[in-house]
Amino acid sequence: MAATSEEALMWVEKYRPKTLDEVVDLHDIVESLKAFMRNPKTMPHLMLAGIPGTGKTTVALCIAHELFGQNWRSFTLELNASDERGIDTVRERIKDFSRYSRTGFGNIPFALIILDESDQMTGPAQTALRRIMEIGSRTSRFILICNQSSKIIEPIQSRCAIFRFSRLDRQAMKEHLQCIAKKENVKLQPEAAERIVDYSEGDLRHAINALQTASAYREGGIVDEKTVSLVIGEASPMLVQKMIRKALYGDFMEARKTMYDIMGSYGFSGSEIIRQIQREIFKMSDLTPEQKADLSNLIGEYDYRLTQGANSDIQLSALLAQFARFGKSIEESYATK
Numbered sequence: 401m402a403a404t405s406e407e408a409l410m411w412v413e414k415y416r417p418k419t420l421d422e423v424v425d426l427h428d429i430v431e432s433l434k435a436f437m438r439n440p441k442t443m444p445h446l447m448l449a450g451i452p453g454t455g456k457t458t459v460a461l462c463i464a465h466e467l468f469g470q471n472w473r474s475f476t477l478e479l480n481a482s483d484e485r486g487i488d489t490v491r492e493r494i495k496d497f498s499r500y501s502r503t504g505f506g507n508i509p510f511a512l513i514i515l516d517e518s519d520q521m522t523g524p525a526q527t528a529l530r531r532i533m534e535i536g537s538r539t540s541r542f543i544l545i546c547n548q549s550s551k552i553i554e555p556i557q558s559r560c561a562i563f564r565f566s567r568l569d570r571q572a573m574k575e576h577l578q579c580i581a582k583k584e585n586v587k588l589q590p591e592a593a594e595r596i597v598d599y600s601e602g603d604l605r606h607a608i609n610a611l612q613t614a615s616a617y618r619e620g621g622i623v624d625e626k627t628v629s630l631v632i633g634e635a636s637p638m639l640v641q642k643m644i645r646k647a648l649y650g651d652f653m654e655a656r657k658t659m660y661d662i663m664g665s666y667g668f669s670g671s672e673i674i675r676q677i678q679r680e681i682f683k684m685s686d687l688t689p690e691q692k693a694d695l696s697n698l699i700g701e702y703d704y705r706l707t708q709g710a711n712s713d714i715q716l717s718a719l720l721a722q723f724a725r726f727g728k729s730i731e732e733s734y735a736t737k
């Protein structure tokens with residue numbers, strides 16, 4: 401019971417789509433799948449592959465709902481390849497399932513086997529799975545879910561229609577967050593939504609979790625950019641870039657002041673700030689790849705010092721000083737050209 405009520409409190413579960421129409425973004429995938437649903441006999445084994453939090457498990461469950469309606473549980477076996485103790489357990493459970501489940505429902509001549517995290521299976525286990533799929537394919541359809549399709553052996557891949565899930569569209573994610581916020585009576589400011597989406601890098605689970613945590617933080621139900629920054633443990637990227645630029649353009653004292661602003665107003669640790677400096681450097685289009693590489697080297701060294709227990713303020717100041725020196729050397733190299 402406890403787990404159920406906890407799940408109900410988790411917005412990712414509460415707002416997990418029940419039908420393919422409710423799924424965010426993924427238009428092409430949904431359209432192809434719907435075509436299969438209209439004529440289930442044509443449905444091949446499926447492989448849903450791609451980055452976390454983009455709807456693979458959700459889509460697999462929607463397919464089960466859409467095929468079997470309320471009875472979906474009787475016709476669907478959900479297995480987690482990494483949870484189970486090896487392929488023998490998987491084989492046994494599939495065998496039992498095929499034996500006891502009614503194969504077929506209305507005009508659907510098969511039951512559904514959803515195998516999540518299938519890229520966690522070892523090579524031999526996958527070979528065994530291939531056999532299971534061959535034997536079972538008259539009475540079952542498999543939906544294999546994985547992060548990397550390349551980790552699945554070729555003979556299995558070639559038996560499946562592969563659907564690739566990439567980062568979800570930013571706009572679609574923002575709209576979905578606003579929609580959830582509205583239902584939860586939370587006022588989500590546009591800049592805050594923007595930050596959540598930036599941070600989540602196309603992973604909607606991550607985004608919804610960040611929104612839920614940020615909402616819990618603030619009384620009055622308003623989620624602003626600052627709250628999001630605190631929740632996700634990242635200072636405003638604008639501020640971090642400002643600090644980097646000040647240093648590179650030789651204004652070390654100003655850069656250091658910005659560093660203290662960031663540390664003071666957010667209370668981040670040195671390594672958190674260093675990680676963000678690294679990220680922002682790679683976003684800066686005015687630096688060449690070589691310059692980014694050199695700066696990464698510097699960052700790596702200071703990151704290491706922090707892991708060894710060195711003082712954050714001092715090391716970050718020293719890193720900014722190195723940046724200033726580096727900026728100067730770039731300037732000099734331009735001057736001599």
Ligand SMILES: Nc1ncnc2c1ncn2[C@@H]1O[C@H](COP(=O)(O)OP(=O)(O)OP(=O)(O)O)[C@@H](O)[C@H]1O
Nearest residue numbers: 412415416423424452453454455456457458604605
């Ligand atoms: N495309 C989507 N449309 C609507 N909600 C989504 C979508 N993708 C993810 N979500 C939300 O994020 C949660 C997690 O999604 P899901 O479990 O489908 O991710 P996944 O792709 O299977 O990730 P993983 O690879 O980590 O297993 C869902 O419960 C849902 O709230």
Ligand SMILES: [Mg+2]
Nearest residue numbers: 456457516545
């Ligand atoms: Mg999943």
